[in-house]
Amino acid sequence: MSNIFGNVFRLASFGESHGRGIGGVIDGCPAGIPLDMDFIQNELNRRRPGQSKLTTSRNEPDSVEFFSGIFEGVTTGTPIAFAVWNAQQRSEDYNAMSELFRPSHADYTYLSKYGIRDNRGGGRSSARETVARVVAGAIAKLALKQLGVEITGYTSQVGSIRADKPYYEYDFSNIEQNPVRCADPEVAEQMAELITQTRAKGDTIGGTVTCIIKGSPVGLGEPVFDKLHASLGAAMLSINAVKGFEYGSGFDVSQFGSELNDVFYTDETGKTRTRSNNSGGIQGGITNGEDIYFKVAFKPVATILMKQQTVDKEGKAVEFKAHGRHDPCVLPRAVPIVEAMAALVVLDQYLINKSRHL
C-alpha cells in the first residue's frame, strides 16, 4: 500500500519536491548484480529537468548517492538505500500559491486527506518523486539485462500529432536522437514545434508513450488478479499525470475475434510462436514470449502560466497566475519513467515466478 511498490523486488519511496531530497530503499534485490553507475546516472539524466529546450529550464544535476546494500560495486542482497538530494530550490516560486488550491493539482485532495500539507512546491505529489522510480528502475534494468530482457519507450503522441506506425516499423536508435524521444524523426520535429508553440502561450500539452519489452521469458505474470498487464497498468497509472493504459489491441475494439485472434505456429527452431501479436505478448495474464507492448496516456501538466480562477483554503474565490519554470509537455521526460516502472514490474514478476516452483 501507498509508498511501497512491488512484491518481491520492492521500492519504498520517500521525499518531497522542496524538502531535503528524493530517495528510496530497494528491498529484495538479488545479490551479485554489478551496478553500472554510469548507466544509472544516464537514466537519471534522461529524466532530469533542463535537459533540452523542450523541458523546464530548472537545471537539476540529480546525482544519486547510495547508502547500503552494495559491496565492492556489487549488490549484496540487502536493502539498497539511496537519495538524490534536492539542489536548486526556489520555493518562493510557490509561496504565493501555498494558500490556494491549484486547479487539477493535488493541493485540495492532500489537504482533505491529511489535514496538513507541505506546500513547498507539490510536496509529495510532485513528479519529482519519480526520481526514486528511475533509480530503482535502472537497477532493475541491470538485473533484467542479465536475463536478456530489454525495455524501450518512445513518445508516440503529443497533442494531436502521432507517430502511429506499428512499433516494429521504427528504428529505435532514433529515439534518443531527438529531444522529444519520438521513434519517428520527422514526427519528432512536428512534436517539438507544437511543444515550442505551447510553451510560448504559457500552456501545456499531453500525449502518449509507447513501450516495448523484448526478450521476456515465457510464463511471467500471475493468473487472475496479478496478470502481468494488470501489474503493468497499475504501475503506469501510478505515474503522475497518467490517465490511461492499454496493451496489445487495447481500445481498438472495432475488429472481430476472427481478425484479432493470434494464430499459433511452430517456428524453425521448434518454438511455439504466434503469427500476429494482438495479445501484446500476454495471454491469460501470462507472457507467451512475443513482444510485450503497451501505451500510456499523459494529460497536460496542470501548471500553466496563465491566469486561472480557483479558491483558497477558506473557500474564497481567487485569481492567480503561476510563475516558475515548468514543463510545457512531460512526454520527453516521461519516457524513462515509463521504462523504469516497466522494469520494476517485469523483474518483480520474474522473481515471483521463481517462487511458484519447488
Add this chain to the structure above:
Amino acid sequence: MSNIFGNVFRLASFGESHGRGIGGVIDGCPAGIPLDMDFIQNELNRRRPGQSKLTTSRNEPDSVEFFSGIFEGVTTGTPIAFAVWNAQQRSEDYNAMSELFRPSHADYTYLSKYGIRDNRGGGRSSARETVARVVAGAIAKLALKQLGVEITGYTSQVGSIRADKPYYEYDFSNIEQNPVRCADPEVAEQMAELITQTRAKGDTIGGTVTCIIKGSPVGLGEPVFDKLHASLGAAMLSINAVKGFEYGSGFDVSQFGSELNDVFYTDETGKTRTRSNNSGGIQGGITNGEDIYFKVAFKPVATILMKQQTVDKEGKAVEFKAHGRHDPCVLPRAVPIVEAMAALVVLDQYLINKSRHL
C-alpha cells in the same frame, strides 16, 4: 499476489470452469452489515450465462452458498466463505481441444508456466472465475451503500457502435431495460443487431464498459503507488479479456492544459467543487468528491465458431473448429463484473483510509 485481491477487504478466489465450482473467502469485511441475499443473487443473475438471446445459451442458475462469517443474516467480521457450484458441465465440448493451444486463449501460457493444465474448459483461466468477484463485489456494494456510494456501469461501445454522449446526459434507469446494458436505448438496439449478426457468423466482437462511482467520500486513494485510479486500473485489467483502462480525460490527449484544468469554486453549501471534471473525480490519486468515471476496453471473445489454425502440445500444426455455447460478445455480462471490481477497490481504499488517522 495472484489469487488474492485487496489489502484490507480481501478476496481469495478459487475454482475452475469445469471443476466442482467457483468461490472465495472474503477476509476483512466489517462486522454488522446485513446481507441482502436477494440483492446478491440479482448481481449473479446480471452476470450469468443464458440471461438473454445475446449471451451464451448455457443456462447456469449460479446460486451462491455461504459457509461462514454470517450470523443471523449479518456479517460478523470473520471470513465469509462461499461457493457457486458448477451445475451444467458439458466438458465433452472441450475434450477435442485438450491437446491443442486455442488461439488467443491461455492454454499455451498456463501449460508453459505450470507444466500441467486442467484442460476441462478454460480451467482457472475461464471467465467463469468472475463469479467469485461478483459475489464479493455485491457484499462490498452493500457496505458502500451504507456510506452513500453508488456504482453504475453500462456498455458504451460494441464494435464500432458507440454510446458516446457524456455519461451524465444518460438516464441510467435505461441500462437494465435492454439486454446489452447500454444507457442509450437507441444505440442499444444497434448494438444488439451487431451482436446478433456476429453470432450468426460464428464470430465475436468486443467493446467498452463505462463505469461511474457517485458519492465517494473525499480523501480516498493513496498517494504515489496506490492512487485510486491505479488500483481501479489494476482491478479492471485483471478481468478476462480486458485490454485497456482510462479515467477522466483518458486517452483524449489532444486538448491543452488550459482547456482541461478543472477550476475550483465554492458551491452554495460551502463545499469545494470543480466546474469541469476532466480529472475524473481523482486528483493526485485521491478522490475530490466529484464523480469518478472510467472506461474499460474488452477484446472479442477468443472462442469463435470458425475453423482456425493452431498447434498442439507437440508443436504439430492442426486445424480445428470450436463447438459449444459461447458468448458472441461479453459486454452485457461484463457490466456487473466491472461494477463488482470497482466496489472491491473503493471499499478497500475506504477502509485503508481509516487506518491513516489516529
Add this chain to the structure above:
Amino acid sequence: MSNIFGNVFRLASFGESHGRGIGGVIDGCPAGIPLDMDFIQNELNRRRPGQSKLTTSRNEPDSVEFFSGIFEGVTTGTPIAFAVWNAQQRSEDYNAMSELFRPSHADYTYLSKYGIRDNRGGGRSSARETVARVVAGAIAKLALKQLGVEITGYTSQVGSIRADKPYYEYDFSNIEQNPVRCADPEVAEQMAELITQTRAKGDTIGGTVTCIIKGSPVGLGEPVFDKLHASLGAAMLSINAVKGFEYGSGFDVSQFGSELNDVFYTDETGKTRTRSNNSGGIQGGITNGEDIYFKVAFKPVATILMKQQTVDKEGKAVEFKAHGRHDPCVLPRAVPIVEAMAALVVLDQYLINKSRHL
C-alpha cells in the same frame, strides 16, 4: 493480516466451530505435487477429537473435501480450496453460555472488537479452526517431502511432568505409539495418568510440544524482520492456547557465550557443520543445515467443568458451570497442529528464498 497466513504459499482460512464447516483456500502451491489423500486424512485423524480416552469424547470424523486446484490427483498451481464440514453439533451445550463471558475465553474480546459474536460454541475463536491448518500443513509436508525435509513434534511436558532429554536421544517411532504423543514411553504413561486425574476433577492442564525439522536446506529465512525463527514463532503463537515459543537454547540464559557458541568444523563430506547446536539450526535468522528445534507452551484449556464466576453481557455477576465434551489437555492433539504450522512456514520460506536469486 488476519485470516490469511504466509507470503508465497498462503492459506486463507475460514469457518466457525458450529457453522457449516471449517476450510481454506491455499494460494501459491507449486504445480505438480501428487496429493496423497490417505496421508492428508491421517494428519486430520491425528488432530481429530475422540481419537483416544485422553481427548474430548466428541467424535468428529473430519474428512476433507477438495473443490479446486487438483487435476488427476496432482496440484495444478491454482488455488486449492477445501472444507471439512461440521458434522456433530450440539450447540445446546453452549446455549446457556451465549450471554456470558467465559473466563479466559475470547467471548468478551470478540464482542468488544466486532460488536457482534457468533455465540454457537467458540465461533471463529474455537480451536476447531486449526482443522484448516492441518489440511494445508499436510499439503506443505507433501511438498517438503520432495525436498527431503521432515517435521516431527512430540509432547514434551504435561503439567510438571517432563520428557526432558535432548530430542536426539529419543526414538521418534515411539511418539505415535502412545495417546499422549510423547517421545518417551515411560513419561508418556505418567502424563496419561495426570491427564486422566485432571479430567476426573473436571479440570484441565497445559504443557509443551517440542518440534524438530530435519533436512532443511541451508539459506532459508530472511534477514532482519522475517528471520526463520520469527516466522516460526508467529506461526506457533497464532495457535489457540499457545503462550510461549523458544528455539535452540531458548530461555536457558544461565550459560556463558563461551559455553553456548557453536563451533564450526568441516565434516568428512566437506560440509560445514557445527559441533554443538545451541543455535537451533538458525544463525542470523537463516538456516545453517543443522536440525531446527523449538518448543511451544500451551496453557490449560479454558473450559473447565467446575463452577466459575463471571459476568454477562450486561455486566451482571453470574455463576456458571460448563457442560459438554472438552479436552482435559490439548497437548496430544496439538502435536500435528504444531507440525502443520511449521510445514507452512518452512515451505513458504523455501519458496521466498527461490525468489531471492535471478
Add this chain to the structure above:
Amino acid sequence: MSNIFGNVFRLASFGESHGRGIGGVIDGCPAGIPLDMDFIQNELNRRRPGQSKLTTSRNEPDSVEFFSGIFEGVTTGTPIAFAVWNAQQRSEDYNAMSELFRPSHADYTYLSKYGIRDNRGGGRSSARETVARVVAGAIAKLALKQLGVEITGYTSQVGSIRADKPYYEYDFSNIEQNPVRCADPEVAEQMAELITQTRAKGDTIGGTVTCIIKGSPVGLGEPVFDKLHASLGAAMLSINAVKGFEYGSGFDVSQFGSELNDVFYTDETGKTRTRSNNSGGIQGGITNGEDIYFKVAFKPVATILMKQQTVDKEGKAVEFKAHGRHDPCVLPRAVPIVEAMAALVVLDQYLINKSRHL
C-alpha cells in the same frame, strides 16, 4: 517480507554496521503528530554503545537526520525517511575475520544464502541495524502517547540472576537509575557485578527483558493468524540474539485451568475487568484492556574475546581470537529495542483495527 516491518505503519530498514549508516523509511505514519526530537534522541541514547561501563566502549553519538515526511515539526502522512550515519568505524578490527566463519554469527549463513557477504563487521546482520527500529519505535511511541498507551521494559534476568517479582510490584522509576535497566535496584547491582566479571574474562552472558504495555484500548489484535501476541512474538524474535518469547503465564505450564483462568467482574466504573491476568491482557489474540506483559530471552553475544576454533571459507580449520570493543551483555541496551518493537506492533494493530469498521 524481509526488511520491511508492519502492515499499515511500516518500517523499511536499511544499512550495515560499517557502511555509510543505518536508517529507514516509515510509511503509513498518521499525519499531525508533533515529533519531539529530544525524545527521539533520548531513545537513541538509551540504545547507544558507550553509555555506561557495562556496555561496549565504542562511543557512537548516533544522532538521527530526517529527510522527509515532516513539515514544521509535524508529520504530514507522507514517508518519513531518516538515517543515523556511522561515525566511528574501525573496520580493521574485523579484517582478520573476514575470511572465517565466526561461531554463532551469521557469517556462514549469509554467505550461503547470498553467495557474497559484506564482511566489514557483521554487515547487515549486526545489531547496529536496530538503530532504525529505535527511531521508528520512538515515533510510534509519540503516536501511542496520544492514545494513552505506555510501554516500559526492564532487564529481568542476567545469567542466573533474576528480578523475579511480578512486574506490578516494582517501581518503574528505578529502571533508568541503574546501568543494567533492572526494575529492582538490589538485583541490578548483582547483575552489574556479574556483567563486570564476565567482561573481565572476555566472555559474554545473556538474560531476559520483561516488557509491559499499559493503557491499550480493548479490541486490538486480529483473530487467527495475527493475534496481538503472535505479532509481538514475531517482532521480538526478529531482534538480534533473541531466542524466546512468552506472554502472560507463558512457559509456566504447571498450573491447572482452574488456577489460571482469569475471572471476569465489573469494576466500580462499570468496566469489564479480570481479577487475575494470566492471559497477559490478550484473549483470543485480542486485547481485553488489562496490562499486556511479556518476556524476551536473549542469548549471550556471540563475539567473545577468547580463542575459538572455526573454519574459513575454504573449509580449513583455523583458530582465532576476536579483538575490538564488544558488549559483554546486551540486556541493558536491549530494553529500548524491545520497547520500540512493541510500539511498532501496537500502533500497527491499532491502525489495522480502525480499518475493520465502516
